[in-house]
Amino acid sequence: MGHGVRALADGTPLTVLMCPGQGAYLPGALRHLRDVPSVGELLRRVDAHAAALGGTATPVAALLTDADAPGPDQLLRADPLAFDVATYAAVVASATVLLDLAASPVHAVLGHSIGDLAALTVAGTITPEQGVGLLHVRDRLLRDAAPPPxxxxxxxxxxxxxxxxxxxxxxxxxxxxxxxxxxxxxxxxxxxxxxxxxxxxxxxxxxxxxxxxxTAYHHPLLTEVRTAFRRHLRSQPVARPAPAVYSAATARPARTPAELRGVAAAHLTEPVAFHRTLRALRQEGFTTFLDSGPRALLSALARAALPGCTAAAPLRTPAGVDRVRHRLTAALRCAPLPAAGSAAGSG
The missing domain is CATH 3.30.70.250 (Malonyl-CoA ACP transacylase, ACP-binding)
Known part of the structure; x- marks a missing residue:
């Protein structure tokens, strides 16, 4: 294999699962999926570890399964750590549902901004407990650094x-x-x-x-936070990702432990080049782009940037398993085949 994922010899469309950042928090986003075993288990693990670490008294399960939970602005003002953890958990849980329902494999995950942490979790590089722990550490570093509003x-x-x-x-x-x-x-x-x-x-x-x-993510204001966060990341074990992990900050797959740890910290100071990353993935043969967020934000960008490709958001607006499966099946059925000879550049 080269530097990234090569188009498959049998012509199978290559699929990437996109993990959005802060726009992914929606009150009650998972309310129709709460009885899905993988969703319930993920929320249980997240809340159990968050409770063990302290710092927030707001259970994520309640935020993501109750349509009357606080909205994004209200929650961010009242409990910014809960906002961060809920955003992370929503994307990981949603991505897990899509992976369970997909009739064909997902070949890569792509994180956008803070969605990089979710992408690392979905790919199996870090555990949900590690993801929650990293958000707690980042919260403490942000409070200690006290950057200007x-x-x-x-x-x-x-x-x-x-x-x-x-x-x-x-x-x-x-x-x-x-x-x-x-x-x-x-x-x-x-x-x-x-x-x-x-x-x-x-x-x-x-x-x-x-x-x-x-705060102002992707900005030098957070250089001090990034330095301390990267120092903490050195002690974090990371597993080889499956599927491949891409970050919109780099436009190439993260393969080594150092690169994977770098992905976890990229959102603090590194600018996002999402449009460039989408084009790079298309060049490698990816033709199907699935959004794991509830608002179809990334799929709309992918649809506009990549004419001729399939971009879908099966979880747009809260939906149950049957509706999500129908949307996902329709998207995969319409997926175009990769162009002959499509492949990642060699490393």
Missing amino acids: AGLLATDLSAERAADLLRTAGLPQVRIAACNAPAQTVLAGPDGQLDAAQRAVRALGQRATPLTSR
């Missing part, structure tokens, strides 16, 4: 236009956090300058939407 801003600018705007508006502390699509760029920075960026974008007649986030 900061956040994320989604725009419909291209990366080039966003960079020009930041230069002309004199906003040196605002950085490009994510290039999700040719016309979707996320900015990160301290609240004051981010507010100025929002006004500048809207003055151009373009969309600028603050995202629910506890």
Whole structure:
């Protein structure tokens, strides 16, 4: 095998499961799946380990199975650690359901931003208990570092236009956090300058939407946190992933223990290049992109970026097993075959 996953000789479509970040938290997202054994077991393990570690009194199972649970903004203000753990658990549980129901194998998982931790778990590199433990450590590091109030801003600018705007508006502390699509760029920075960026974008007649986030991820403000987090990660055992793990921060598979640990910390300071990663996966022969989030955020980006490929979100809006299976089957049935000769570049 080369540096990544090669297109299969029998022409089987290559499938990637995409693990979203903070947009994945939706109150009661798993309420119709609570009786699925793998979902119940995952939520039990997450809540048991979170309770053993302390730091939050909010059970994840209640947040993800009760439609009347706090919304994203409310939960983030009241209990940011619970918000992080619930987001992580929602993606891991949803991905597990898709893996159980898929009639054909998933060949890779792709993490987007904080979804990298979920991707590592889905691939078997870390356990759910490790994932919860890492979120607790990161929470403590963020509180100890006490960075200034900061956040994320989604725009419909291209990366080039966003960079020009930041230069002309004199906003040196605002950085490009994510290039999700040719016309979707996320900015990160301290609240004051981010507010100025929002006004500048809207003055151009373009969309600028603050995202629910506890801080400015993908920004140098978190360099101190990243350094300490990476130091902690050195002590974490990591298993060889199956399937392969990709991060939108690197556009290539993580294979070595050092690379896998790097994936876990990438969301703190590394910018996301999701559009570039999608194109790289397509070049390697991937034609089916499944979103494990409840809002179809990543599948919408993949559909726009990769015409001719299949992009689906079987778990969009809370749905039961039968409906999820129907959506998943329909998506896989429509999957195009990889182009002849498609393969990853050799390492």
